[in-house]
Amino acid sequence: MRKAVQFGAGNIGRGFLGQLFYESGYETTFVDVADALVAGLNDRHSYPLRILDDVSYTMCIENVRAVHATKTDAVAKALAGAEIAATAVGVPVLPKIAHLIAAGIEQRFADFNATPLNVIVCENLLDAGPYLREQVRGHLSPTFHAVLDEKVGFVEASIGRMVPVMTETQRQEDPLLVCVEEYCHLPVDKDGFKGPIPELKNLQPRDNFAGYVERKLFVHNAGHAVAAYLGYLKGYEYIWQAVGDPAVRTEIETALAESCEGLARKHGMDVQALRKHTDDLLRRFGNRLLGDQVERVARDPIRKLGPRDRLIGAATMCLEQGVSPLNLAFAAAAAIRYDHPSDPAAQSIQERLAREGLSGVLREVCTLDPDSILGCLVASGIRRLDAEGWIRA
Numbered sequence: 001m002r003k004a005v006q007f008g009a010g011n012i013g014r015g016f017l018g019q020l021f022y023e024s025g026y027e028t029t030f031v032d033v034a035d036a037l038v039a040g041l042n043d044r045h046s047y048p049l050r051i052l053d054d055v056s057y058t059m060c061i062e063n064v065r066a067v068h069a070t071k072t073d074a075v076a077k078a079l080a081g082a083e084i085a086a087t088a089v090g091v092p093v094l095p096k097i098a099h100l101i102a103a104g105i106e107q108r109f110a111d112f113n114a115t116p117l118n119v120i121v122c123e124n125l126l127d128a129g130p131y132l133r134e135q136v137r138g139h140l141s142p143t144f145h146a147v148l149d150e151k152v153g154f155v156e157a158s159i160g161r162m163v164p165v166m167t168e169t170q171r172q173e174d175p176l177l178v179c180v181e182e183y184c185h186l187p188v189d190k191d192g193f194k195g196p197i198p199e200l201k202n203l204q205p206r207d208n209f210a211g212y213v214e215r216k217l218f219v220h221n222a223g224h225a226v227a228a229y230l231g232y233l234k235g236y237e238y239i240w241q242a243v244g245d246p247a248v249r250t251e252i253e254t255a256l257a258e259s260c261e262g263l264a265r266k267h268g269m270d271v272q273a274l275r276k277h278t279d280d281l282l283r284r285f286g287n288r289l290l291g292d293q294v295e296r297v298a299r300d301p302i303r304k305l306g307p308r309d310r311l312i313g314a315a316t317m318c319l320e321q322g323v324s325p326l327n328l329a330f331a332a333a334a335a336i337r338y339d340h341p342s343d344p345a346a347q348s349i350q351e352r353l354a355r356e357g358l359s360g361v362l363r364e365v366c367t368l369d370p371d372s373i374l375g376c377l378v379a380s381g382i383r384r385l386d387a388e389g390w391i392r393a
Contacts (some may be wrong), residue, residue, distance in 0.1 A: 001027045001063065005078050005085040005104075007097050009037055009066060011163035012088035012122055015178040019049055020186060021084075022061045024201045024321035028067040029078040031100065040176050047176035048076035052289035069096075072103050079104025079117070084198045086120040087132070088159075095124065095135050102139035108149045116195035118153040120188060126213060126308065128191050129154035155192035156209065156217040160185060162284065164292040183292055187212045211267030216258045218314035219274065222328065223281055225310050226252045228297035229334035233390045239292040243285045252282065262318035262325075295343070301335045302345040307367040311335060315374055326377060333381030336361055337391060358382060 004021040006013050008031035021028045032038055041047065046062045067074045074135045079101065089097060101119065108114050120129045133154045140148060170177055178315060190197070190205035197205055206212050224239070230251055231242025232244040242248045260274035285292075304310055311337035336358070339350045352360050358379055359370040368375045385391050 001117050003078070003082040004028045005031065005075075007031045007069075007084045007085070007087040007100070008039065008089035008093075009034070010088065011180075011201050012159060012161070013086075014047060014061070014176075015049065015163045015180045016161045016184070016186075017086050017088060017120075017122065017162070018047075018061050018064065018157065019059075019184065020201050020203070022063060024199060026083070027063040027065070029082075030064060031065060031075050031097070033069045035068070036175065038066040038068050044176070047178070048174055050179040051182050052176060052179055052287065056289060069100065069308075071199060072100060075100045076103035076107045080108035080114075082117065083115075083210055084118055084120070084200065086122055086157075088122040091123050091125045091128075094125075094132055098132065098135035098259040099139040101132075101136045102144075105136070105140065105148060106144055107154060108202075109144060109151065112147070113159065114151075116151040116153065116193075118155055118193050118195075118198060120155045120157050120186075122157045122159050124159075126217075127156075129156040129189065151194055153192050153194035156189045158187045158209075158212050160187075160216060160220060162292065164290045165296055167291065179290075181284060181287060182286060192232065208267060211263065211269050214267070214317070215263055215274070215277070217310055218263060218283055218317060219256055219278060221310040222259055222331070223252050223256050223278070224285065224297050224312045225304055225335065226255050226327075226331040227285055228294050229301075229331060229338050230390070231294045232298055232338055232340065233334055233385070233392070235392065236294055238288070239294060239297060240286050240288045240290070242284060242294060249282070251327060251330065252285075253278070255325075255331050256281075258318050258323055258325050258328050259314045262314070262321040262323045262340075265321040265323070266317060294308060295340060298335075298338055298340065298346075299343055300345045301338050301343070301349060305332060305335050305349075312366045312368065312374070315377070319374060324377075325374070326380075329374060329377035330381035330384060332366070332378050333385055334390070336365075336378070336382065338386060 004026040009032040046060050048058050049061050050058045092316045121132050161183050185202050187204040187206050189209035227239050227242045230248045256278045263269050264271035315328040318325040338346050340346050362368040362370045362375050
């Protein structure tokens with residue numbers, strides 16, 4: 001049986017990549033630091049995956065095992081014998097697994113004739129492939145630097161599957177259970193592979209991959225953010241409730257129309273295909289069974305208001321392409337007014353807003369000149385929130 005190594009056995013690792021590996025005929029070795037999770041996977045060699053949609057069902061993902069991330073030799077051995085690998089650990093953890101990948105590369109390519117290894121990098125980071133490559137290089141003997149560049153692919157991916165936070169009831173049902181939406185496609189950077197592209201169900205190698213990365217960030221993530229921040233101001237608990245509100249839905253649709261037009265102009269993408277993708281996203285956002293919470297999607301507005309992130313980044317891209325981002329700026333205004341008491345980032349923004357005014361938030365959080373076109377559009381959005389009654393007394 002062909003072998004796969006999956007770094008990270010969390011929501012995306014088990015809830016997405018594990019399914020693709022299983023359905024493509026691979027035995028999967030998960031690498032993780034959670035003791036109970038590693039033990040459970042090794043005890044059962046399987047786990048349940050529940051697909052939540054109009055017709056929900058539970059499938060059994062088999063042919064799995066796990067290695068604790070502290071076991072460098074065991075991880076290296078698994079990687080040396082694998083046909084494919086992937087990461088889904090979160091950006092801050094990538095440097096912490098780089099030595100494991102390096103150890104596997106050195107063991108695999110002790111025989112220089114060994115076949116290439118491709119690592120699919122499933123992380124929310126622009127240029128994640130080059131970043132991880134250089135992290136790994138720092139742990140390699142110089143003897144293997146040429147091999148790293150010639151025979152190891154770090155393939156960037158765009159993750160679209162939504163995996164909500166598990167409820168306490170679901171966790172008690174089975175500690176290995178993961179609940180996900182049905183969407184199960186994996187667009188990847190075609191140019192990132194070394195050697196033949198491995199066989200993997202629902203893998204979608206793409207040219208012009210930068211366009212797909214920005215589509216994920218400026219359409220999927222942006223749309224989710226619009227729903228969350230305006231939904232919060234309306235008092236909703238779940239994303240499906242926000243999407244079902246006609247006023248919120250209109251704002252999502254108009255903001256994403258701006259993003260789609262900008263992406264079409266920048267990357268030569270088909271604007272009708274982008275709008276069809278938007279329609280599908282709205283349907284998926286409205287999936288009640290996912291129970292996706294507004295608080296989860298809105299969490300950490302400092303990061304999400306960053307200059308290259310889903311709202312300010314999308315609006316900036318639109319301006320560069322000659323598209324006026326009125327509605328994206330309105331959503332950014334809503335994110336600035338997001339004040340959930342248990343979110344430290346939200347409270348930090350509110351403190352800065354009270355202390356320095358909107359200008360301080362725009363400069364320090366969004367890296368925007370308050371007098372710039374986009375700064376003025378966000379300020380207009382703030383005034384509109386008050387004028388139209390979005391802000392609760």
